[in-house]
Amino acid sequence: MSTDETQARGRSATLSDVAKAAGVSIATASKALNGRDQVRAETRDRVLRAAERLAFSPNALAKGLLAGRTGTVGLLTSDLEGRFSIPILMGAEDAFGAGKVSVFLCDARGDAIREQHHVQALLSRRVDGLIVVGSSTDARSSLGRDLPVPVVYVYGPSEDPEDLSIVTDNVDAGRQAVEHLVATGRQRIAHITGDASYAAAKDRAAGVTAALADLGLPLVGDRVMFGSWNEAWGRGATRLLLERAPEVDAIVAGSDQIARGVLDALHELGREIPRDIAVIGFDNWAILATNSRPQLTSVDLRLEELGRLAAQRLFEAMDGDVRHGVESLQSRVVTRGTTTPSN
Amino acid sequence: MSTDETQARGRSATLSDVAKAAGVSIATASKALNGRDQVRAETRDRVLRAAERLAFSPNALAKGLLAGRTGTVGLLTSDLEGRFSIPILMGAEDAFGAGKVSVFLCDARGDAIREQHHVQALLSRRVDGLIVVGSSTDARSSLGRDLPVPVVYVYGPSEDPEDLSIVTDNVDAGRQAVEHLVATGRQRIAHITGDASYAAAKDRAAGVTAALADLGLPLVGDRVMFGSWNEAWGRGATRLLLERAPEVDAIVAGSDQIARGVLDALHELGREIPRDIAVIGFDNWAILATNSRPQLTSVDLRLEELGRLAAQRLFEAMDGDVRHGVESLQSRVVTRGTTTPSN
DNA sequence: AAACAGACCGAAAAGCTTTTCGTCACTGTA
């Protein structure tokens, strides 16, 4: 068949191909496809059909080159497991609107040089903004003030107060854990948590002790039990705790992992949960929380919401509305079987 | 100070700015920066210094527009947890070489429409290729044969044998699990696994039964115990199994999650691990495997390697060396305390 | 009939880089 589809084989169709196929100029084709007026309905139709037929998809590179905006952002993480990054990515995708903005995900693996490398690559790709996900809630070094695009730090704040950081309020999270336990009738509360060198451990512990003090309740075991972020510590600490303070009727575990260890030890020691003793964790990590016996009540740090807010702030910053400092989000308790005798 | 850095405020420097600052033409500046010859050493030096001073970073959009290659690939996933995607992403990043290629990560969340949307967005961004990560090892529908860029399916294969898929050999994985148990002295082996509608469950079970048959060993419990992919099933199935066949001395669990449930139940029933009974899982998911008591021996599905290979195949396909069909990778047993009385 | 308005469309520039090819000056040679 003789055809005027002169589009080269393999190359995807260009606007010029569409225009030729529809028998109009490039300018008219562009206007027709972008819903501009100044195009007769019949002409627009012809162009749209041609575009459809050729599977035309406008070249975002050319568009970005022209507009100065690429509709892409970089998400820089060091979170090897994707435990934080993925929910944050999803929240960001939601906020941006699917398809409107695409996200470059880069994993620096904790290596500053690799991170610098990635930043360079992202800037040369002309991302419209950068989201930096911390590997912990501890403050991390800033990417610097002189980047040509806005940056939002998430989960772990930047050390530079001039930067904008979006974090979960971990002190409040600790407080909420205690308040939930008290609301479900507990009075003798202990706290087993992770490595004291982590801000997450310190902050949650501060919230726990402050809430207990406010309520006039003791911290059972006399002090916060700092240790490591794993199940083994949860088990060991629980055994120690029950020896020293067998009257304990609730344990705030510093993470869901620790909580799993706590539950394990409690089972072994013959305590029934939640009748004899309640347990609450942090992170609300489904794989851990919904598979324990009973299912684990946990403080959800609202990572998707963090991502959504970060994306929104990034948008605002692109439009010139730049903010500074740390913005905190409240966490929220997700109630399951370890604190309430549901099913 | 009077300056010839006429680069507009805020806009990042362009090659034209550099050329002006160095007092040469754009063409010469380009050649100097890209190591082309036909540039005098002194001139090259001047250009390099100017570029440094202006923090010049070449616009990848313009380069991509010209070259027809963008140095970007799309990674399309439906794996909400990032459990498969992140290791695969990291493997791919490794293979591409950090900074040379950037990865768009898109999560379709199991929604075909959203997926189509993302594919469109990626194509309009002119990615050089696509990696599709399945949400399970079951075959998934193909993106189609008429895409303008090569596609590699990872973890779960495409239904279309014309596509290239890179997967772990789950039958072999099941076989390896049995062989490891036998090598460590077990003879009475049972298999508790997930939902029989999943290819992963069926394949691993096939490998287990085939290996047992080859070795002339019985499948303890008489049949594969299919159920669900969670700890509760692992616990329940273990209790059932020990009632029916108390002589069992090893359990192949269909996943690390199930294995955790198995371990839990075995503890409750007073069996000592690995003295009385050994347990092996699949996935080698660190958070589960290294936190159990004892630590869990598991079959590693080598996701990073999968990602690396996918990236490599994608590269080859970009260069015209297109392959078809399913390429299988062997898994590998990671030995820990539930099969060998180490520490 | 002449001028005008309005609707529709096309030419061209801008955005940035790479590459090709042409230009220029200079050196060595016939």
Added chain:
DNA sequence: TACAGTGACGAAAAGCTTTTCGGTCTGTTT
């Protein structure tokens, strides 16, 4: 002296889209 050859550099095109502005054509008004 004239010429070819060479080394260094610049002009310009290509890659694709959007937008502005000017042009054409039809129909209307005085």
